[in-house]
Amino acid sequence: MEYRRRAFLGAGATGLTAAIAGCLNSGSDGNEGSIAGAELALATTTSTYDTGLLDEINAEFQDRFGVQVAANAQGTGQAIESARNGNADVILVHARSQEDEFMRDGYGVNRRDLMFNDFVVVGPSDDPAGVGDTEQATAAFEAIASAQATFASRGDDSGTHTKEKVIWSEAGIEPSGEWYQETGSGMGNTLTVADESSAYTLADRGTFLSMQDNIDLEILLQGPIEGGPELLSNPYGIMAVNPEIHDNVNYQLAMAYIGFFTSPEGQELIANYTANDQQLFFPEALSEDPDFQQYVPEGWQPDSGGE
Template sequence: MRVYSNVIPYMEYRRRTVLRAGAAGVATAVAGCLGRGENDGEASVVGEELALATTTSTYDTGLLDEINAAFQERFGTPVAPNAQGTGQAIESARNGNADVILVHARSQEDEFMRDGYGVNRRGLMFNDFVVVGPSDDPAGVSDADQATAAFDTVANAEATFVSRGDDSGTHSKEEAIWAEAGAEPGDEWYQELGQGMGDTLNHASEAGAYTLADRGTFLSMRDNVDLEIHLQGPIEGGPELLANPYGIMAVNPEVHSNVNYQLAMAYIGFFTSPEGQELIEGYTSEGEQLFYPEALSEDPQFQQYVPEGWQSESSDE
């Protein structure tokens, strides 16, 4: 378990030249991850390396360490994660420098899919956002019951607020809350860092400031920062505006022929399988669950996301 954040410096992933397993072989491996026994004829993709563009929250919490180790043990192939803000992760995938992306900003995900860069999106898991700040709560945020009211309270008090400012899913959510609150943050009390979640929490702790954080990263770091939750998200009965769903999708091989689509789908298949979902559910920090599996739910959405207008004219005949 990581206890502080060292965000991987932004850089484009440079994929290694490797021998690729055939599609049939990886399909067998995917079938294996969905329920076959350990040695029941599973294909191997040893020698491959999966390029994953993802968010700092999945990396900082340590969840990816556990998922990727289990994936490598099953398939014999390592995962190379590049942890960035969601905007940077999506841009990296648009440039063909990732095989699969795992992010948490649905509007940006939908645009990525509509533009044809992604295929086979799956709802993977969720947690929520929380508003955190110094224990003495100088702005009185704990009296608010809505995210917009909490932000208004900070703005009216001109209490120091630290923003990630990095086009991440968390930053996008923060901007949406400010917009809904009808407030424009600025002046000296509002600080944009351009950093990941862990670094933002560390800075807020040192500055005695408020910030918006995903629950998973905050819980994994809470023993190392002097911050408390002052407004809970929907997991603890707070406003739905603070919901934080994660999606996973493969990069479209029709756009970038260099991506490893079969291996990407093996990873998606593993992450959304009973084994992958159980790993998500069982991943905790000091007994508290950090993420909640969504691919296997009481009301599952099995239909993949398909952009509007995908159907060709010939298919209507």
């Protein structure tokens, strides 16, 4: 479902900028009230929603600024498409290749590395394909395809689906047939489908841990957080929608949200968020050695000025 855009700001944009600046400097207990009632349209992935992290972050942000966050949880591809159509102010996603394209096309500005977790390959405890005997993601997928063991794919152009397609490609396999099932839905539902059909699937660690008590699947191949292959890394980025492309976006409030999420307070909320006594996401916005590349698409070089 697309957002219904708000027709507010207009001539008041300058005042809102000042109001947000005041809120940012007023302390966590000082809501100035001058932006109360504003609404931020956030397009994000299902993993941030399914794990409950968004509820935690948004409650703090809304309390501090006196605003509402309208979060639309979709696959990364759908979230980016919403933003391309001007139906979001800010996006929080996890597919850097798609983020880079969004930025190269001029739709996104002020991207920040936000946090990371990793992907894991999960499946039934009896592990008929022998995934638990593999050490690489490509080998795990090769084993599943060779055994024609049921695999539940999100099939929704999400960040997880994007990563899955990369692994199949690197394994030299184009999956098809009855054993390969596309759910066309989010991570939580895909894990439920995989559980009900004793299937394998690729999941982000956070969503799996948040659902672990309700399903009988097990992690059979770990990601890099637990010493697994780097191919299963899962970084998240956040960026504002370019107001020069869509003049109806709430750019000031989007930047306040990015500022809060990447602040020491926001990063601490990420670090402290757990399920089953395990940390789901790892903050990445603050560093003694900032990575300039996070702000620009991969391979970007400054204009030489015609020389």
